Amino acid sequence: MPAVIEVRNLRKTYGETVAVDDVSFTVRDGEIFGILGPNGAGKTTTVECIEGLRAPDGGTIGVLGLDPRRDRAELTQQLGVQLQHSEVPEKLQVAEALELYSSFYRSPADWRTLMDVLGLADKAKTRYGKLSGGQRQRLSIALALVxxxxxxxxxxxxxxxxxxxxxxxxxxxxxVRSRGVTMVLVTHFMEEAERLCDRVALIDAGRVVAVDTPAGLAEKAHVEQRIQFRPSVEMDLDLLADLPDVTGVTRRDGLVLVTGNNNALNAVTSVLARNHIVAEHLRVEQANLEDAFVELTGRHIGGQ
Ligand SMILES: Nc1ncnc2c1ncn2[C@@H]1O[C@H](COP(=O)(O)OP(=O)(O)OP(=O)(O)O)[C@@H](O)[C@H]1O
Known part of the structure; x- marks a missing residue:
């Protein structure tokens, strides 16, 4: 897949503050690419450099083969940017905003259709300042896509x-993705990144810690799978402890707790089936992005 965005060794400082230290990644055509990290990691600064809103102190950025600073006018036609709340005038009505923003583009979408799709049709004449948080959000997405x-x-x-x-x-x-739009999504919600993103860049303190699929990141972090069940009959725990994918087996209150790598569940269920043991109340905790981030940086994404 060709690269749509290419960021190489991006660096951006604000006075003494190094907001982006050394960030490199590639966004491929048609994917939803997540930028995930705690507050102050440098996510917004990175995105603003890609949009051409800020001049990097070092490194290079290419977006659709354009230079965001030099080719800003052309890039604006091809790049949809979600506006921050403060950037939309309070008194502008929903329909007016969409019509106005669509006039900035050479071949805009039909803004009325977009308004319907985003569930804003009955708010067409409502001023921005009177919209709920969710409605404002939907309008900002509509403005990014118009x-x-x-x-x-x-x-x-x-x-x-x-x-x-x-x-x-x-x-x-x-x-939107199914219509072929490539998206870059900045977030600090794990669930959002896991659900939506094809690949994710984990960013911490202005640096990329890892880039991979959400599942790949969890695996890369070597976080263990935790399996818990109540065996239908008394069982010999060595049956499980001897499995190469299993790292630990304990028994507590009639429950068997197993830890192991990503293949542990398969291995455990096969052994149970072979021994005619049913795993009752089976619970499996998969490693997730939060686990991966903690493992890779020693910190939680939620801050602190
Ligand atoms: N305009 C600015 N002037 C000075 N410092 C800034 C400016 N914008 C951001 N910073 C600082 O640069 C660092 C990175 O900020 P940035 O907003 O890029 O991070 P972020 O990952 O988007 O954080 P958040 O999730 O809180 O939005 C922070 O230390 C922040 O305080």
């Missing part, structure tokens, strides 16, 4: 949304 961009940059897509609105927004993003 130019029919090849690439959309979405920063904190679902921050401040309730769980239902968040899930609706995820569904929407999947629909």
């Amino acid at each position: 130019g029919r961009p090849k690439v959309a940059m979405l920063d904190e897509l679902t921050t401040g949304l309730d769980p239902q609105a968040r899930r609706d927004t995820w569904q929407l993003m999947e629909d």
Whole structure:
């Protein structure tokens, strides 16, 4: 797959603060690429450099073969950017905003259709300042898509949304991806990254810690799988302890607790089946992105 965005050794400082130290990654055509990291990791600064809003102190960036600073006017036509709340005038009505922003583009989407798709049709005449958090968010997504961009940059897509609105927004993003739009998603929500992103760059203190699929990151971190069940009959724990994929087996209150690598569940269930043992109340905890981040950096994404 060809590269849509190529970031090489990006560096950006604000006075004494090194916001982005050394960031490199490639975003491929048609994927949802996540940038995940704790507050202050340098995510927004990276994205703003890609958008051409900030001049890097070092490194190179190519977006659709363009230089974000030199070719800013052309890039604006092809790159959809989610505006921050403060950038939309309070008094502008929803329909007015969409019509206005669509006028900036050579071949915009039909903004009325977009308004329907985003569930904003009944708010067409409502001023931005009177919209709920979820409605503002949907409008900002609509404004990012109204130019029919090849690439959309979405920063904190679902921050401040309730769980239902968040899930609706995820569904929407999947629909947009299926129309071939490449998306860069900045987030600090694990679940969002796991659900939506084809690949994720984990960023910490201005550096890329790892880039991979969510599953690949969890695996890379060598985080163990935890399996817990109640055997239907008394069993010899050595049956499990001897398995190469298993690292530990203990018994507690009639429950068997097994830890092991990503193949441990397969190995354990095969042994149980061969021995005619049913695993009751089976629970499996898979390693997730949060585990991977902690393993790779020693810190939690949620901050602290
Ligand atoms: N305009 C600015 N002037 C000075 N320092 C800044 C500016 N913007 C960001 N910083 C600093 O640069 C560092 C990286 O900030 P950035 O906003 O890029 O991180 P982030 O990962 O997007 O964080 P968050 O998730 O909190 O938005 C932080 O230490 C921040 O305080």
